[in-house]
Amino acid sequence: MVTIGADVHAQVTPDQVPAILERYLQQVRQEGKAGGPALTVAGPVPTETRSMTPREFGLRFPCYTVALLALVLATFVRWLLHPVLGHHYPLATYYAALACAAWACGIPVALP
Secondary structure, three states, X not given: OEEEOXXXXXXXXXXXXXXXXXXXXXXXXXXXXXXXXXXXXXXXXXXXXXXXXXXXXXXXXXXXHHHHHHHHHHHHHHHHHHHHHOOOOOOHHHHXXXXXXXXXXXXXXXXX
């Protein structure tokens, strides 16, 4: 539960906290005083951490590198499986590569 000022209450997810704090800091800067409007955050503060994907860092080159490596790996795996599969399911490994690239770097990178 977040209270900004005296009359605004909302349920907030952990992903929204940085944006709320940024708006609060902008209000404080605009008012030109250190106090600013009252901001209170109630509830547990998440402490778990997770690894960030290259997309979350805003790096485009590593994302395209991941997509290209997924394509090369899919081609190699398909080449290894050709004696077993023959001409059946020619794109199966590419579907997996597409899914991995989309998961790691987002849809725009996976589907150029």
